[in-house]
Amino acid sequence: MALQCPQCKSESVVRHPGEPRSMERFTCSTCGNEFFVHCYYIIGEQLNPEPVDLLLCSYRPSEAMNRAKARIHLEHLLAKYEPHRRGSLSQQYLINAPVWVLGVLRRDEFESFSSEAAVLGLHIEAEIEPSR
Numbered sequence: 001m002a003l004q005c006p007q008c009k010s011e012s013v014v015r016h017p018g019e020p021r022s023m024e025r026f027t028c029s030t031c032g033n034e035f036f037v038h039c040y041y042i043i044g045e046q047l048n049p050e051p052v053d054l055l056l057c058s059y060r061p062s063e064a065m066n067r068a069k070a071r072i073h074l075e076h077l078l079a080k081y082e083p084h085r086r087g088s089l090s091q092q093y094l095i096n097a098p099v100w101v102l103g104v105l106r107r108d109e110f111e112s113f114s115s116e117a118a119v120l121g122l123h124i125e126a127e128i129e130p131s132r
Contacts, residue, residue, distance in 0.1 A: 056104055
């Protein structure tokens with residue numbers, strides 16, 4: 001089954017270049033519609049089996065930004081990344097946690113995520129996730 005554009009139903013869609021991610025961006029060659037698709041990749045010989053750094057991401061609420069506003073911004077940004085669990089962010093907000101654990105992202109995803117967060121005035125911290 002080929003991927004179809006949700007707008008015009010054309011099967012002429014192109015994936016944006018880059019490393020495989022949990023949320024991929026596609027553009028329809030027919031109508032120009034841009035859309036996102038949750039993707040699940042099977043790791044095999046066709047992909048580079050090099051080890052990937054996984055980063056545990058966190059945010060420390062500060063006086064510089066209202067906590068509710070920070071939560072809304074973070075939920076919006078994290079919606080693009082599969083490993084994140086929205087419920088846990090809401091719980092951390094409700095209990096007034098001093099540090100909000102955001103989830104685990106690959107290094108390239110973290111770089112993109114933290115750049116977007118910085119534009120909104122949010123400083124995201126990360127540490128290498130210990131091996132399980």
